[in-house]
Amino acid sequence: MTNEEQRLVEAGQQGDVEAFNQLVKLYEVRVYNLCYRMLGDADAAADVAQDTFIAAYRNLSRFRGGMFRSWLFRIATNACYDALRARKRRPSVSLSAMGDADDAAPAFDLPDLGETPDERALRHELSAAIQRGIAQLPEEQRIVVILSDVQGFAYEEIAEVTSTNLGTVKSRLSRARARLRDILRAGELLPAKFRHDDVC
Numbered sequence: 787m788t789n790e791e792q793r794l795v796e797a798g799q800q801g802d803v804e805a806f807n808q809l810v811k812l813y814e815v816r817v818y819n820l821c822y823r824m825l826g827d828a829d830a831a832a833d834v835a836q837d838t839f840i841a842a843y844r845n846l847s848r849f850r851g852g853m854f855r856s857w858l859f860r861i862a863t864n865a866c867y868d869a870l871r872a873r874k875r876r877p878s879v880s881l882s883a884m885g886d887a888d889d890a891a892p893a894f895d896l897p898d899l900g901e902t903p904d905e906r907a908l909r910h911e912l913s914a915a916i917q918r919g920i921a922q923l924p925e926e927q928r929i930v931v932i933l934s935d936v937q938g939f940a941y942e943e944i945a946e947v948t949s950t951n952l953g954t955v956k957s958r959l960s961r962a963r964a965r966l967r968d969i970l971r972a973g974e975l976l977p978a979k980f981r982h983d984d985v986c
Contacts, residue, residue: 787854795854798846806846810839813855816937817862823932824866825873826921834869838862856946859937863929863947870925919969927962934959 787795791812797805817838822831838861849857901909920928926948933939933947945955 787852791854795846795849798843799849806843809842809854809858813858814839817858820859820862820932820937821866823917823920823936824863824925824928825869826917830869834865835862838865841865853943853946856943859933859939859947860949866929867925915970916966919966922969923962923965927958927965930955930959931962931966935963 791809794805794808798809814835818831818835821834821838822828825831825834838858841861842858845861920931923931929948930944933944934941939947941952941955941959944959945952948955950958
């Protein structure tokens with residue numbers, strides 16, 4: 787945690803709403819991205835991201851140091867699990883439909899200003915295919931892939947966010963990557979340019 791972030795957290799704990807708003811600005815895109823990748827629905831992701839920040843504000847006094855980001859993403863992860871459980875009780879959006887609202891979430895990579903329209907379209911197609919593949923992963927594998935390969939978290943931080951040990955994180959991530967690779971190779975999810983029929 788940077789000195790500035792620590793200052794904002796401490797000010798927020800003292801009731802400084804503007805300081806907390808600065809923390810929201812620091813993390814709102816990444817928290818929304820996590821929620822969207824987990825839930826596959828832009829509206830649900832926005833709701834859960836908002837619930838995450840409300841819960842963080844209400845519980846900020848309980849934050850006892852360490853990495854604020856890990857603490858915040860643990861709240862977001864748990865909120866996503868709650869939303870997924872609620873969806874199973876009264877399903878309204880199929881997880882298999884995840885990735886259809888491709889423009890609702892940030893792409894996996896930043897745009898290259900020098901890319902051609904065809905290259906940009908291909909990049910979006912690949913991003914959508916990866917998202918559809920992620921949607922087919924079990925929830926526990928999905929979260930570690932998102933945290934590691936989309937958010938760029940280290941294994942230790944993923945363990946903290948998911949309240950699991952390091953070995954479990956590595957095992958789930960390995961299985962998730964293998965399964966995602968198989969999903970992308972087996973179906974028509976992957977754009978033709980990236981498919982290699984001769985690969986086992």
